[in-house]
Amino acid sequence: xxxxxxxxxxxxxxxxxxxxxxxxxxxxxxxxxxxxxxxxxxxxxxxxxxxxxxxxxxxxxxxxxxxxxxxxxxxxxxxxxxxxxxxxxxxxxxxxxxxxxxxxxxxxxxxxxxxxxxxxxxxxxxxxxxxxxxxxxxxxxxxxxxxxxxxxxxxxxxxxxxxxxxxxxxxxxxxxxxxxxxxxxxxxxxxxxxxxxxxxxxxxxxxxxxxxxxxxxxxxxxxxxxxxxxxxxxxxxxxxxxxxxxxxxxxxxxxxxxxxxxxxxxxxxxxxxxxxxxxxxxxxxxxxxxxxxxxxxxxxxxxxxxxxxxxxxxxxxxxxxxxxxxxxxxxxxxxxxxxxxxxxxxxxxxxxxxxxxxxxxxxxxxxxxxxxxxxxxxxxxxxxxxxxxxxxxxxxxxxxxxxxxxxxxxxxxxxxxxxxxxxxxxxxxxxxxxx
Numbered sequence: 001x002x003x004x005x006x007x008x009x010x011x012x013x014x015x016x017x018x019x020x021x022x023x024x025x026x027x028x029x030x031x032x033x034x035x036x037x038x039x040x041x042x043x044x045x046x047x048x049x050x051x052x053x054x055x056x057x058x059x060x061x062x063x064x065x066x067x068x069x070x071x072x073x074x075x076x077x078x079x080x081x082x083x084x085x086x087x088x089x090x091x092x093x094x095x096x097x098x099x100x101x102x103x104x105x106x107x108x109x110x111x112x113x114x115x116x117x118x119x120x121x122x123x124x125x126x127x128x129x130x131x132x133x134x135x136x137x138x139x140x141x142x143x144x145x146x147x148x149x150x151x152x153x154x155x156x157x158x159x160x161x162x163x164x165x166x167x168x169x170x171x172x173x174x175x176x177x178x179x180x181x182x183x184x185x186x187x188x189x190x191x192x193x194x195x196x197x198x199x200x201x202x203x204x205x206x207x208x209x210x211x212x213x214x215x216x217x218x219x220x221x222x223x224x225x226x227x228x229x230x231x232x233x234x235x236x237x238x239x240x241x242x243x244x245x246x247x248x249x250x251x252x253x254x255x256x257x258x259x260x261x262x263x264x265x266x267x268x269x270x271x272x273x274x275x276x277x278x279x280x281x282x283x284x285x286x287x288x289x290x291x292x293x294x295x296x297x298x299x300x301x302x303x304x305x306x307x308x309x310x311x312x313x314x315x316x317x318x319x320x321x322x323x324x325x326x327x328x329x330x331x332x333x334x335x336x337x338x339x340x341x342x343x344x345x346x347x348x349x350x351x352x353x354x355x356x357x358x359x360x361x362x363x364x365x366x367x368x369x370x371x372x373x374x375x376x377x378x379x380x381x382x383x384x385x386x387x388x389x390x391x392x393x394x395x396x397x398x399x400x401x402x403x404x405x406x407x408x409x410x411x412x413x414x415x416x417x418x419x420x421x422x423x424x425x426x427x428x429x430x431x432x433x434x435x
Contacts, residue, residue, distance in 0.1 A: 018213060018214060018215065018216060019215070019216040019426055019429050020131070020132065020135050020216075020422060020425060020426040020429060021422055021423055021426040023131055023135050023204065023207075023208050023215075024127075024128055024131045024132075024419070024422050026208040026209065026210050027127050027130075027131045027207040027208045027209075028124065028127055028128070028131075030208070030209040030210075031123070031127045031207070033123045033126065033127060034120070034123045034124055034127060036123075037116070037119045037120040037122075037123040037124075038120055040116050040119065040120075041113070041116040041117060041119070041120050043116075044109070044112045044113045044115070044116040045113060045116075047109045047112060047113075048106075048109040048110070048113065050109070051102070051105040051106045051108070051109040052106060054096065054099065054102040054105065055096050055099065055102050055103075055106075056095075056096075057093055057094070057095045058093070058094045058095075059091070059092070059093050060091070060092050060093075060094075061089075061090070061091045061092075062088075062089075062090050062091075063087075063088065063089045063090075064087070064088045065085070065086070065087045065088075066085070066086055067083060067084075067085055068083065068084055068085070068086055068281075069081075069082075069083045070082060070083075070084065084281055085281050086279070086280065086281030087278075087279070087280045087281055088277065088278070088279045088280075089277070089278045089279075090275060090276065090277040090278070091275070091276045091277075092273065092274065092275045092276075093273065093274040093275075094271055094272070094273050094274075095271065095272045095273075096269070096270075096271050097270040097271060097272055098268070098269060098270040099269050099270075099271075100264035100267040100269075101261050101264045101265065101267070104257050104258075104260050104261040104264060105261065107257050108254050108257045108258070108261070111250050111251075111253040111254045111257060112250070112254055114246070114250040114253075115247050115250035115251050115254065118243040118244070118246035118247035118250060119243070119247050121243040121246075121415075122243035122244055122247065122415075125243065125412050125415065125417045126412070127207065128408070128412070128417055128419070128421075128422055129408055129409065129412040129417065130207055131204070131207050131208070131422075132404075132405055132408045132422070132425065133405055133408075134200070134203045134204040134206075134207055135204060135215065136401040136404055136405055137200045137203060137204070137401075138197070138200040138201055138203075138204050138212060138215060139215060139217055139218075139401060140200070140397055140398065140401045141193065141196040141197040141199075141200040142197055142215075142217075143393075143394075143397035143401075144193045144196065144394060144397065145190070145193040145194055145196075145197055147193075147390050147393045147394055147397070148186065148189045148190040148192075148193040148390070149190060150390070150393075151186050151189070151386065151387075151389075151390040152183070152186040152187060152189075152190055154386050154389075155179065155182050155183045155186045155383070155386060156183060158179050158182075158379070158382060158383065158386065159176070159179040159180060159182075159183050162175045162176045162179045162379060163176050163179075175378075175379040178379060178380065178383060179379060179383065182383050182386075182387070216429040216430065217429065217430070218400070218404070218428050218429050218430065219430065221351065221400055221403060221404070221428065223347070223348040223351040223352060223403050224348070224403075224407070225344060225345050225348045226341050226344050226345060226410060231337075231338055231341045231342075234337050234338075234340075234341050234410065234413075234414050235334055235337050235338065237414045237415070237416055238333050238334065238336075238337040238413060238414040238415055239330065239333065239334070240415075241414060241415035241416050242333045242413075242414065242415030243415055244329055244333065244415075245326070245329050245330060245333055245415070246415075248322070248325055248326045248329040248330075249326055251322055251325070252319070252322040252323055252325070252326050254322075255315065255318050255319040255321075255322040256319050258315040258318065258319070259312065259315040259316050259319050261315070262308065262311040262312040262314075262315045263312055265301065265304075265307075265308040265311065266301060266308055268298060268299060268300045268301075269298075269299045270296070270297070270298050270299075271296075271297045271299075272294070272295075272296055272297070273294065273295045273296075273297055274292075274293070274294040274295075275291075275292070275293050275294075276291070276292045276293075277289075277290070277291050277292075278290050333413070333415075336413045337410070337413040337414055339413075340406070340409045340410040340412075340413040340414075341410055343406050343409065343410075344403075344406040344407060344409070344410050347399065347402050347403040347406045348403065350399045350402070350403075351396075351399040351400060351402075351403045353399075354392070354395045354396040354398075354399035354400070355396060357392040357395060357396065358389075358392045358393055358395075358396045360392070361385075361388050361389040361391075361392035361393075362389055362392075364385050364388065364389070365385040365386060365388070365389045368381050368382050368384075368385035369382060369385075404425055404428070407421075407425065408421065408422075408425065
């Protein structure tokens with residue numbers, strides 16, 4: 001059902017990645033990871049009729065014709081030397097009546113299909129999470145650039161003001177140098193921010209295989225914690241739905257069935273065979289033979305050089321390894337889900353604190369600027385307030401985008417991330433764009 005839901009969403013793919021949903025659709029429709037998983041599933045689906053074919057009738061036909069030369073002595077007074085033509089036509093049918101190993105191969109085909117379905121579901125969820133992280137990564141980088149640009153302009157105005165004061169004799173060189181140092185640092189920060197945008201866009205383009213244009217942004221957000229609000233509920237959902245765990249369990253089933261396959265090498269096999277044949281052309285005398293026959297064939301393995309015993313031992317060891325892999329995967333999924341739950345919980349408090357911090361830092365900057373203008377605050381105080389305001393803005397944008405990504409991370413950890421979740425986050429975006 002999950003695979004069908006993802007496929008239905010892909011049918012509505014857009015041609016431009018201007019919002020999160022269209023970016024996801026572009027990524028999902030061109031993802032090598034998803035394409036590989038889907039091709040692997042197709043291969044495993046073909047394995048089911050392939051396994052079934054061993055239990056169905058096999059019919060073969062053959063024909064041959066040729067010229068022969070024969071020389072016979074001792075058959076009469078004279079040597080006979082002649083050429084003759086011979087033809088043979090035959091048809092055979094073989095039907096398996098009992099083959100324990102072929103029955104196990106049928107079960108393994110089902111388990112492999114389940115494993116591939118889980119792998120495809122995981123690939124789809126992984127791409128959705130990566131696109132969400134990359135999309136908001138671009139917006140975060142662009143927000144940092146805006147903050148850096150704003151900080152640079154504020155510091156430039158402060159520097160110009162202190163420099164002008166120095167020229168008219170009311171300022172001091174220390175204030176000018178301090179402002180200049182802060183301005184140079186802000187220039188470096190702006191360059192770093194611009195480079196970060198290029199890197200973030202490259203990461204998103206790697207997923208969408210499409211140039212990043214103007215992205216829809218989000219300006220305000222109502223922070224939401226985990227729903228349901230207990231970590232046990234999310235862990236239980238993860239242990240039930242996480243595709244990685246379902247894939248590991250299906251792989252374990254294949255290995256357990258392989259043990260059964262190896263053990264059944266000791267079982268007898270029973271087949272029914274039928275043959276019809278026409279043969280014409282012999283040396284002396286020329287005759288034609290038509291015959292039809294049927295046989296019931298029982299094969300009982302007795303000794304095969306230790307092959308069966310070694311195969312069983314190998315299959316059992318691999319089954320134990322896969323059992324441990326399931327346990328390890330389960331532990332990791334539990335930890336990842338718990339971590340994602342706590343991160344989402346923390347992101348709510350961090351976002352609210354960051355909102356208040358921006359308001360406080362802005363108020364402090366405005367008050368410090370007025371104090372500096374009337375001489376009650378120093379240039380160091382003003383530069384510090386400017387830096388604090390920029391830092392508060394950066395912290396706010398980090399908390400904003402982290403809150404959105406954390407929602408997706410928790411659902412991905414629990415294995416319940418769907419295109420509907422992408423649509424829900426996309427609905428929070430608005431017409432305001434970020435370059």
